[in-house]
Every structure is written in structure tokens, then in C-alpha cells.
Amino acid sequence: MKTILVTGGLGYIGSHTVVELINSGYEPIIVDNLSNTSIDVLNRIEQISHKKCVFYQIDVCDKVALSSVFEKHIIDSIIHFAAFKAVGESVEQPLKYYQNNIGGLITLLEVMQEKGIKNIVFSSSCTVYGEPDSSPVNELSPIKKASSPYGNTKQIGEEILTDCGFLNCVALRYFNPIGAHSTALIGELPLGVPNNLMPYITQTAIGIREQLTVFGNDYNTPDGTCIRDYIHVVDLANAHVKALKFIETHPDNLFDVFNIGTGEGYTVLDIVNMFEKENNITLKYKIGPKRAGDVEKVWADNSKAKTQLQWQANHTLVDMVKSAWKWQLALQESK
Numbered sequence: 002m003k004t005i006l007v008t009g010g011l012g013y014i015g016s017h018t019v020v021e022l023i024n025s026g027y028e029p030i031i032v033d034n035l036s037n038t039s040i041d042v043l044n045r046i047e048q049i050s051h052k053k054c055v056f057y058q059i060d061v062c063d064k065v066a067l068s069s070v071f072e073k074h075i076i077d078s079i080i081h082f083a084a085f086k087a088v089g090e091s092v093e094q095p096l097k098y099y100q101n102n103i104g105g106l107i108t109l110l111e112v113m114q115e116k117g118i119k120n121i122v123f124s125s126s127c128t129v130y131g132e133p134d135s136s137p138v139n140e141l142s143p144i145k146k147a148s149s150p151y152g153n154t155k156q157i158g159e160e161i162l163t164d165c166g167f168l169n170c171v172a173l174r175y176f177n178p179i180g181a182h183s184t185a186l187i188g189e190l191p192l193g194v195p196n197n198l199m200p201y202i203t204q205t206a207i208g209i210r211e212q213l214t215v216f217g218n219d220y221n222t223p224d225g226t227c228i229r230d231y232i233h234v235v236d237l238a239n240a241h242v243k244a245l246k247f248i249e250t251h252p253d254n255l256f257d258v259f260n261i262g263t264g265e266g267y268t269v270l271d272i273v274n275m276f277e278k279e280n281n282i283t284l285k286y287k288i289g290p291k292r293a294g295d296v297e298k299v300w301a302d303n304s305k306a307k308t309q310l311q312w313q314a315n316h317t318l319v320d321m322v323k324s325a326w327k328w329q330l331a332l333q334e335s336k
């Protein structure tokens with residue numbers, strides 16, 4: 002059984018990936034500093050998978066602590082999620098982002114080099130494409146200047162990984178993950194006021210927020226609101242399993258990158274309407290000003306992931322909006 006170190010393994014995407022790793026016969030070792038999640042998630046992963054998980058509360062910037070994990074376990078590959086991800090916060094506190102996202106990556110890579118481990122899957126983002134000239138974007142589309150320090154940490158992260166010739170690395174460029182596990186035991190746990198669309202919608206629907214503000218309706222799109230490629234978090238989690246298999250079967254790969262999105266673009270109002278219809282809810286929302294730094298439209302050409310990773314998205318937008326609501330209801334009940 003292959004052992005996979007999952008940094009940030011109790012976060013939103015990390016927790017769903019740990020479940021899919023166990024389902025696929027891997028042995029995950031979870032490292033998380035709990036800065037943006039709760040230890041409860043560990044119990045919930047164990048409830049879903051009926052398996053005890055190894056967990057270390059460690060910050061990936063702490064080299065001594067991180068090294069000790071490699072001394073206790075024979076690690077085959079790493080999936081590196083641990084990073085800050087709030088775009089707005091990164092503009093206010095850029096150094097916090099560079100320190101954690103770049104510092105954490107470098108520390109991890111140093112430990113990997115010292116221990117002779119080369120396999121790594123890196124969490125990247127479609128944010129590296131900035132405002133693309135056209136969509137769908139493929140992996141050869143130009144990398145545009147990042148619109149935030151957060152986005153820049155993903156671009157720099159990819160560059161660092163490209164330069165590290167000792168690695169066998171796959172970077173996955175995530176589009177917009179939403180939804181939750183079908184058991185409603187794990188999902189997105191935003192601390193404070195959510196930045197992202199789906200948790201804002203579900204919190205509004207349940208009454209935690211007064212109303213949703215749709216950021217702008219005069220974009221050059223069919224209904225004037227921005228277009229994104231929303232992907233179910235379980236499909237995204239599965240892409241990591243496929244990426245590991247790709248690495249296993251391509252031992253001489255140095256660095257490769259794959260878009261992980263459904264290939265379909267939806268507007269903000271499409272998401273609101275679908276959420277209302279499928280969950281039989283009327284959502285309070287208003288149109289507000291544009292949000293600084295928002296891209297007008299972006300969706301993925303995912304053909305490279307389909308052909309080379311043998312990955313595909315199996316969940317529909319209906320699954321996404323329903324599972325997100327089911328998760329919000331379960332969260333409310335567990336309080």
C-alpha cells in the first residue's frame with residue numbers, strides 16, 4: 002500500500018481527497034496546522050472511510066517537525082494543499098501569503114530533497130491565466146500577471162517546481178470547487194464571512210447572512226454576471242488520485258500541469274437560479290458593484306486531463322448545488 006503525505010489534509014479539498022485516497026487503496030498521512038479547519042474533520046473522515054487516519058498537527062513551515070514525519074513513515078508521494086487562499090486578504094497582507102505559501106513549499110521541497118523523495122502533486126489554480134484572451138483555456142494559454150499576491154504565490158510555486166529537476170511533479174490547476182461529500186459529513190467550513198460564492202449562497206439561504214450581493218451585472222456575458230467553471234469537490238479530489246497514478250506510470254516526468262474543471266462555464270445568476278430551483282428555496286440577493294480583481298469569464302479546456310490522466314468530472318451542477326445545501330443543513334444541525 003502506497004503512503005501519501007497530504008499537507009492541508011483537513012481542509013476543504015484536502016479532506017475530500019483523503020477520502021478518495023482511502024477509497025483507492027492509498028494510505029494517507031495527514032499534516033495540517035488547523036489554521037483554517039477543525040480537528041473534527043479528522044473524525045468525520047474516519048466516519049466516512051471506516052478507517053483510522055494518521056494525523057500530525059504540524060505547520061509545513063516548521064522544517065524540524067515536518068522532517069520528523071518522514072522519519073516515522075516511508076512516504077511514496079506528497080499532495081501539497083497547505084496554503085492560504087483568500088484573495089482579498091492576500092492584497093492586505095502580502096507577506097503573510099508569500100511567507101506561508103512560498104515558504105511552506107520551499108521547506109517541503111528541501112525536506113523532500115534531503116529524504117530523496119521526488120513525487121509531488123501541487124495545488125495550483127486557474128488564477129494563473131488571469132483574464133484570458135478567450136475561453137476555454139488550455140494549459141498552453143498564456144500565464145498573465147497575477148491579480149493578487151495569492152495568485153502570484155501559485156504562479157511562483159509552479160515556477161519553483163519547474164526549476165527543481167529532482168522532482169516528478171504534477172500541478173493541478175483547479176477551477177472553482179463547490180459542493181460537498183454525499184454523506185454531508187465533510188464540506189467547506191469557511192471561518193467568518195465567506196469570500197466565495199457557494200458558501201455565501203448557502204449561509205444566506207439558512208439565514209446566517211442577510212442577502213447575497215452579486216458582484217456586477219454589466220460584464221460582457223449573457224446575463225451580465227461573471228462566468229466560472231464550477232467543479233464538484235469530489236471530482237476534483239479524484240483528479241489527485243489520477244495525478245498520483247500518472248506520476249507512478251511516468252517516473253521520468255519532471256513537471257506537468259493539468260486543468261481540472263468541467264469545461265462548462267456558468268454565470269453567477271445561473272448558479273443562483275439552479276440553487277433556488279433544485280433546493281426549492283428563494284434566495285435573497287441584490288446586484289452590487291463589481292468586485293476588484295474579478296476575472297470576467299474563464300472556463301477550462303480539460304481535454305489534457307481527460308486523455309492523459311484518464312480523469313473526468315462525473316458530477317453535474319445539480320449535484321453541486323444540492324450537496325452544498327445538504328452540507329449547510331447538516332452543519333446547522335450539528336451545532
Ligand code: UFG
Pocket residue numbers: 086087088126127128175176177196197198199201213214215216217226227228229269292295
Ligand atoms: N461572487 C458574488 N458574490 C459573492 C461571492 C462571489 O457575486 O458574494 C461572484 C464573484 O464575483 C465571481 C463568482 O461569484 O464572479 C465566483 O467567485 P468566488 O469568490 O467563489 O471564486 P473566484 O472565481 O473569485 O476565485 C476562486 C477562489 C480563488 C481561486 C480562483 C481560481 O476564491 O482562490 O477561484 O481558482 F484562485
